[in-house]
Amino acid sequence: MDTTAYVYAGGCHCSNIKLAVELTKALNAYKPRACDCDFCKTHGASYLSDPQGKLVITTKDKDALSRYRQGDAIADFLICKICGVVAGVSFQSEAGLYxxxxxxxxxxxxxxxxxxxxxxxxxxxxxxKLLSTEDKIERWKKAWFSDVKFE
Ligand SMILES: [Zn+2]
Known part of the structure; x- marks a missing residue:
């Protein structure tokens, strides 16, 4: 098994939110997904994840991290309140929710x-947006990072 990790960094524009990303393949092996909901279109956001990868989200000023909910209002869009960049989306699943x-x-x-x-x-x-709430969660569970830390 190839255990090489491909490491990438990112974050918002003002560096309040930093992303430390470990992928199992090089970045150009993934197809970013541009969600066609009004919110993501407005931001020009497109998303990438690796269920076998790792993600650490570090926020300097925790009060300046907005967790915006829209649509089904079950996932948190992680937005820097200072510079307005959408760094990513997270979903906290509770036991027994589904x-x-x-x-x-x-x-x-x-x-x-x-x-x-x-x-x-x-x-x-x-x-x-065409999926049911339960199907969305199933998809996130399969496709998104599951090794996620907020620091
Ligand atoms: Zn910022």
């Missing part, structure tokens, strides 16, 4: 917040 979902913290990053964003493949459009 029968098939284990408790856990899942997250994905906005590739536009990565320092190496120029290396990313062109994004593909996705429509999670």
């Amino acid at each position: 029968a098939t979902i284990e408790a856990g913290l899942y997250a994905t990053i906005n590739v536009k917040a990565l320092s190496d964003r120029a290396d990313c493949l062109p994004e593909t459009s996705v429509s999670p």
Whole structure:
């Protein structure tokens, strides 16, 4: 098994939020997903994640981290209140919330917040808004980072 980790850094514009990302493949092996909801389109956000990777989100001023909810209002868009950048999205699943979902913290990053964003493949459009809440969670659980830490 290839255990090489590909390490990337990113964060918001003012560096209040920093992302430390470990992927199992090089960045250009992933297709960023551009969500077509109004919120993500407004921000030009597109997302990338690796269920076998690792993500550490470090926030200097915790009060300046906005956790914005929209749509189904179950996931948190992680937005810097100082510079307005969307660094990623996280979802905290509670045990028993849905029968098939284990408790856990899942997250994905906005590739536009990565320092190496120029290396990313062109994004593909996705429509999670067409999925039911339960199907969305199933998808996040399979596709998002599950090794996630907030520091
Ligand atoms: Zn910022």
